Amino acid sequence: MHAHEIPAGILPAQSGLYYGGAWHAPKAGVFAETINPTYNEVITTAPVADASDVDAAVRAAHEAFPAWAATPPVERGRYLRKAAAVLREHALPLAQLDSLNNGNPVSALAMDADFAADCLEYFAGLATEIKGETIPMGDGNFNYTVQEPLGVVARVVAYNHPLMFAAARLAAPLAAGNTVVIKAPDQSPLSILRLAELVGHIFPPGVANFLCGSRECGDAMARHPLVQKITLVGGVPTGKAVMKTAADSLKPVLLELGGKNALVAYPDADLDKLVNGIVGGMNFTWSGQSCGSTSRVFLHESIHDQILEKVIKLLPERHKPGIPTDPKTTMGSLVSAAQLEKVKRYVAIGIEDGGRLVAGGKQPADPALKDGFFFEPTVFADMKPSMRLAQEEVFGPVMSVFKWSNEDELWSAVNGVDFGLTGSIWTQNLNTAHRAAKRIHTGYVWINNSSQHFIGAPFGGVKQSGIGREECFAELLEFTYTKNVNLKF
Known part of the structure; x- marks a missing residue:
C-alpha cells in the first residue's frame, strides 16, 4: 500500500495539537514528516509541540482539574465507557493507521483497540474503589484516610503500540480524578491524532489532551511545575532522562x-509447546520491538539440540517479513532506518563476539520489501552470558540461545543483566515451576506461557526495567496520594 493508496478515512483529518477541548496549530509552526516504514516514504506531516505548546496544554489540564476531580466517580466511569465503545467501533481503521505508521502487521494490531477498551472499562468499574481506611485512635479521636487525585498527569507512550498505549494509559489517571496530557511517539504519531479526534470531545475540555513532539516536548512535560506526575513507556536511556528532569521538581515517575x-x-518441558513458546515469546510479529520479548532462551543440555533445530525450522513457516497492511502478513518491519541500523549493528557484534548465527541475520531478499526497514527473524546459538548481545536490549528480531546444565549457574546468568521485566519458565513439575519463579528476578513471570498480558495482573519491572505497576488496581493508586484526617471530638 503506497502513500497514494491509503484507504479513505484512515488518516486523521486534523493535524494540530489537541488541548483544552480544541485543536491548535503548534505555536512555532513546526511540522515534521512522518513516514511509512514499509516503503520509507512520507505519509503526511505531524505537528511538533515545543515547550510553549506543552505549557498551554498543561495549563488547560490544570484548569480542568478541579471540576473533573469533583465529578462523581460513577460518572467519570461513564465517560471512560463511552470512549471504550468508540474505540471498539473504530478498531480496524485504527489498526490500519498504526500499521501504516509503525510497520507492525495489521492482523496483530487489530487487537490493540479492544485491549485499550478493556482497560478503559476495567478502570471505569474501579472508579468507586479508590478507598481509604479508618484507623482506631481510642476515644475522643476519629482518624481516617482518603486517596486524593494528584492533578495533571503527563504520559509519554511508545511507538510499538501507540494507539493502545495512549488509550489504555488514559484510563487509570482519569478514573482517579486527574487530568491527562498524552505525548505521542515521534516515530508514529498519527493514531494519537486520530484518537484525539475520536475521544477527545467525549470528555470535558482540558480533561484529555494530546500532543505530538520529540525530545523537547517530553522534556518540557517532565519539567513543568504544574505536572504532578510523569510516566513513560520507552527505553532505558529515555527513562533515565525523564527521571533526572523530574527530580528537579521532585515529581514522582512511573x-x-x-x-x-x-x-x-527444563528437561521435562512439553517440547512441542516449548517450541511454540520460544517462537511466540520473541514477538517476531512485531519484529521483536516489544519490551516483554523473551530474547534470551536457556535450553537444558539434554533438549538443547533438538529444540534449537525445531525452532529454526518453525521460524520461517511462522514469521516471514511481509507488507504490514496485508492481513496475511505475520511479521512487519522495524519502525525506522535508525532501528534497522541498530539491529544490523547488534548482529555484527554477535558474530564478532563468537555467537553462532543459525537463522536470519540479514534483510529479506523479497524485492517488494527492498525500500522498507525489514529484517529476517534472527537466532544466535552458542551464546555466553558475558557477550554484549546477551546483555543489551536490541529491540529487534534477534534471539540468543544458551545451553545450561547447572541450575545455580543458570540463575546467575538469567539474573546477571541490568533488566528485570518478564521471564518465562517451562516445566511440567509444580515444584520446579514455583522454585524457578522464586529465583527469577523480574516483575512478571509466565509458566508454560509467554507474551500474554492479563488485565488486572500487575505488569512492570525491577532494576532498570522500570518503576511501578500498570494494568491493575495498583495503577489506579499510582495517580493518588494518601491524605490522613484526624478529627478530635
Missing part, C-alpha cells in the same frame, strides 16, 4: 522500560 528477558526450559 516507568515501564526495556527488558532482556529470559525463557528458561
Whole structure:
C-alpha cells in the first residue's frame, strides 16, 4: 500500500495539537514528516509541540482539574465507557493507521483497540474503589484516610503500540480524578491524532489532551511545575532522562522500560509447546520491538539440540517479513532506518563476539520489501552470558540461545543483566515451576506461557526495567496520594 493508496478515512483529518477541548496549530509552526516504514516514504506531516505548546496544554489540564476531580466517580466511569465503545467501533481503521505508521502487521494490531477498551472499562468499574481506611485512635479521636487525585498527569507512550498505549494509559489517571496530557511517539504519531479526534470531545475540555513532539516536548512535560506526575513507556536511556528532569521538581515517575528477558526450559518441558513458546515469546510479529520479548532462551543440555533445530525450522513457516497492511502478513518491519541500523549493528557484534548465527541475520531478499526497514527473524546459538548481545536490549528480531546444565549457574546468568521485566519458565513439575519463579528476578513471570498480558495482573519491572505497576488496581493508586484526617471530638 503506497502513500497514494491509503484507504479513505484512515488518516486523521486534523493535524494540530489537541488541548483544552480544541485543536491548535503548534505555536512555532513546526511540522515534521512522518513516514511509512514499509516503503520509507512520507505519509503526511505531524505537528511538533515545543515547550510553549506543552505549557498551554498543561495549563488547560490544570484548569480542568478541579471540576473533573469533583465529578462523581460513577460518572467519570461513564465517560471512560463511552470512549471504550468508540474505540471498539473504530478498531480496524485504527489498526490500519498504526500499521501504516509503525510497520507492525495489521492482523496483530487489530487487537490493540479492544485491549485499550478493556482497560478503559476495567478502570471505569474501579472508579468507586479508590478507598481509604479508618484507623482506631481510642476515644475522643476519629482518624481516617482518603486517596486524593494528584492533578495533571503527563504520559509519554511508545511507538510499538501507540494507539493502545495512549488509550489504555488514559484510563487509570482519569478514573482517579486527574487530568491527562498524552505525548505521542515521534516515530508514529498519527493514531494519537486520530484518537484525539475520536475521544477527545467525549470528555470535558482540558480533561484529555494530546500532543505530538520529540525530545523537547517530553522534556518540557517532565519539567513543568504544574505536572504532578510523569510516566513513560520507552527505553532505558529515555527513562533515565525523564527521571533526572523530574527530580528537579521532585515529581514522582512511573516507568515501564526495556527488558532482556529470559525463557528458561527444563528437561521435562512439553517440547512441542516449548517450541511454540520460544517462537511466540520473541514477538517476531512485531519484529521483536516489544519490551516483554523473551530474547534470551536457556535450553537444558539434554533438549538443547533438538529444540534449537525445531525452532529454526518453525521460524520461517511462522514469521516471514511481509507488507504490514496485508492481513496475511505475520511479521512487519522495524519502525525506522535508525532501528534497522541498530539491529544490523547488534548482529555484527554477535558474530564478532563468537555467537553462532543459525537463522536470519540479514534483510529479506523479497524485492517488494527492498525500500522498507525489514529484517529476517534472527537466532544466535552458542551464546555466553558475558557477550554484549546477551546483555543489551536490541529491540529487534534477534534471539540468543544458551545451553545450561547447572541450575545455580543458570540463575546467575538469567539474573546477571541490568533488566528485570518478564521471564518465562517451562516445566511440567509444580515444584520446579514455583522454585524457578522464586529465583527469577523480574516483575512478571509466565509458566508454560509467554507474551500474554492479563488485565488486572500487575505488569512492570525491577532494576532498570522500570518503576511501578500498570494494568491493575495498583495503577489506579499510582495517580493518588494518601491524605490522613484526624478529627478530635
